[in-house]
Amino acid sequence: MRDIEVIEEPAAAVVALDPMRARLLAELREPASAAALAAKVGLTRQKVNYHLRQLEAHGLVEVAETRTWGGLTERLLRATAAGFVVAPEPVGAPTRPNPRSADFLIALAARTVREVGRLARRAAAGNRAVPVFALDTEIRFATPADRAAFADELTAAVSKVAAKYHDEQTPDGRWQRVVIGVHPRP
Template sequence: MNRNQTVPETFIVTEPEQAAALLHPVRSEIISLLKEPRSATELSKVMNDSAQKVNYHLKTLEKVGLVMRAGTRNVRNLVEVLYRSAGKTFLLSDSLGLSQETIRKLKGQTALAHVLSLTEKIKRDAVSLMEEAENEEIPSAVMEMELSLLGVEERQAFLQDYSNMLSELIKKHHDPKQGKSTTFHVSMAMYPKPEGGGTT
């Protein structure tokens, strides 16, 4: 990649080694600083760390494909290698099979990335269902709503109440025998409404 190439908006994390790199605090910081090309020397100044240590982590990130070379430049008769992140945001693939505990450890916007991951799963499932359907309507439902919450405590209380209510509904209507019944996937996603109003 040269300096003029555009960094993809989203990079799909498909390998365990990539997920492990995102879990590493120093490496995740490096990735966040590489939205624009930078050298190991530049990164070391921003991070207040040694160039040798930063370069070591850069090599590891390059090896697993989370950063890539974006060209070189001459600085005082020395050639510096420039690096860029492989994407502006990183999305965990369902194929990774990461536990919820591992996902929670990811810093930055991991919760939102998980929402994106869920969205992709729903999209793939919907396409598969449409391909399997033979002129029959697929039983499905979507519910959207908005609510205003003052802070973290209210948000947590709402999520707890919602989770309890949903658990009771599932317990009430779920067919434990699963004989001729159809299994449905139920999901919930919650996130702040974008200032611009989001998509409609």
């Protein structure tokens, strides 16, 4: 089971966002049968089975185990991930990318979710790791001028480090994307 799965297909997102199906996904962090889930969520086994088939059709749950009891086969299902994120798909793009606009940061974050989600899915299928790095920190600025100076210095520092390690000619080199975002803490 993966920690996070990115849902890109709109139909799969609709299925996963249904309140009952979302609850079933949460319950299926551990394998369970339709009968066991029915007792937990207060629905009939048949209704739970219907919801499970919808989740399974979109790859959100999978068979973890089957048990045979006197000629009957019981399927134990589990979620394919502990958590799910619906990939944001912006309609259009910012007309004038401005590195200091909220719209541009949102578009970059959406692209990051889609791209890293696809890479993670492919890597998991091949039993490989994705070469990523993430940094998360908080900073408190005394003034708006300090925030602007920080943005300028950070841009210069990242540009200097990128120029130091960038090699466009290496035949086996691998392109990487660097995204840095700064926003007010909610």
